[in-house]
Amino acid sequence: MSTHKQSKTDQAISRITTITALIVLVVLLVWGGKTVLSYMKYEETNDAQIDEYINPVTARVSGYVKEVRFEENQEVKKGDTLVLIDDDDYTVQQDEAAASLLNAEAQVAVQQSNIRTAQAGAAVSSAKIASAKAKLWKQQAEYDRYKKLYDAESATRQQLETIESLLQVAQAEYQAAKEDYAAALSKTNDIKAQSDVLQSEIKRRQAVVKRNNLNTSYTVILAPYDGKMGRRTIQPGQLVQNGQTLAYIVDRSQGKWVVANFKETQIARMHVGEEVSVEIDAFPNVSFTGKIESLSGATGSRFSLLPPDNSTGNFVKIAQRIPVRIRLAAQQVDFEKLNAGMSAIVKVKKND
Template sequence: MKPKNKNSRTATIMGIMTTCTVLILSVVAVVYFIKYITYSNRYEDTNDAQIESFINPVSARAGGFIKNVLFEEHQKVEKGDTLVILDDREYAQKVKEAEAMLEDTKAQQEILAASINSAQASTLINQDQIKVAKATLWQQEQDVKRFKNLLNEDAVTVADYEQVKTRYDVAENSYNATVNGLKTGHMKVNELQAKYSSLFAAKKRAEALLDLAKLNMSYTVITSPYSGYTGRKNILEGQQVQAGQPLVSIVNTHDKWIIANFKETQVNGMYVGQTVEIEVDAIGNKIFKGKIEAISASTGSKFSLLPADNSTGNFVKIIQRIPVKIKFAPDQDTDVLKAGMNVKVRVKAKN
């Protein structure tokens, strides 16, 4: 009989323990369910979110052979740091050629300026010659009138009158020649001034070519557009690159944000400036603060390369995701955060 009583007590104890365990598990389940319901009523969250940052591919603006590569993979660089130097000998020759063209244009301008001054001086001489020729013509005209009167009175011979008349004709032609010479001088000055203006334009063009040659030469030194970290190193010294060819990517570590893709049923009540709590998968037990900076005006599927066409008849209703841009609050240590890290964001739901 004693063994039977012992087994009965053991069974009773096991039953009580089982009942307690079930009760404890039920209480725990109820507590977690209540917490879940309370959390769901207070917050909207998603783990479909990643840290984003500007990743700028630095491209060559000039072609040539690489002379020096001054960076390593994943190296920290500051804005303006030299990354790559190209062989600039061809570009230096272009600069010298443009400088020579500019100097030649300046020399031609100086020659033309001297020619213009000489032509203008010649016109002054022509003006004085006109005055002399005009005075001579007037004198000869008076002699012709006087000898004509004397001829009418038979005081001189016809030969004497003809000699005076010939001298008058010579003086008149000389006067006309000096007048035409002055006109020719003015035309020569105008022609030289037009050539000078043309050379002035040529000088401007030579200056522009020189500036362009210097600009192209400056492209042989490739610098970092902003501070950050370099990406993979895929170039070596001696390699030939073309204009527009990407050389290395720079990750801007000073400007980071999060793109969180919330379900369309979650964004109701969200607004720009709303506070957000951020948990980073790679960093435990730390909550980052942020604010909603922008809410997309369209679902993510509408930005896809081949958006779905529901009018084809193959419609299956799928909850869409709406991208929300979240900016980190200032005065936080975000240096440890890397672009592409997965995060979980939590937004207080609208009451």
């Protein structure tokens, strides 16, 4: 009786074992078949990550942080104020530059007045030339008349010399009038030249005002585009320097892509524009689509800090990786949840 029960138990165990083995075999066959079919139809790699542009937010002027208006991992819009730097020093410089510009512009008005005065003086000198010329012409005619009278012995030598001296005075006055006019013109030209120099000075001071206005505006640091802030490392009261990195921002406006590192033996039939299937480890039940945007011009090792040199004598042949950039389509479920650095599995259909 006991032997009979033991035999039934052994048979049950045998059946269960056989069924379990068959189930495992079927599962293995199905999995193996799918793997083989996938290997035949697709090139696949799990050496892939989501990527986005992550750019530094830097200070363009030095100063003390007055206020920080963002938190770590905060979503921001283009134009949102991120950091305020104390602008007292820059507003003082701005006011000083504006005052200097006003002073230079006031000097222009003075120069214009001086030019008008000099031009009026030149006009007076020009009028004196005409008067002196008329006087000279009269004295010359008087001298010629007395010379003829003297030659005809109708006038004395003393009278001729008197008229001759008056003629020389008229000539001297005429020459002096011309020289005065030339000096007045020269003075006018000098003032005009000084005015040109002053105009250049005004342009220089306008540039200084513009520079100070820019420096003052740089004390307000704005978000350059829609994005998500990274780690916050600054606090109010902290001294920052020109060019110092204040934070990092993930650029949401440029989209997201995957950098998949395929073996060099896998990319022979890949081409730009080809559709790609992407699975993200964080969302195992969601399949994302994208298109190949570009294939790298060199292997990843060639872009490393210390590229390998095969001529050193320790060469070992291994399959190199070629980075392939894949642009993800934006209108997809859970697309906004994808973050840079997430691991992915990429499948590219083989082309004949």
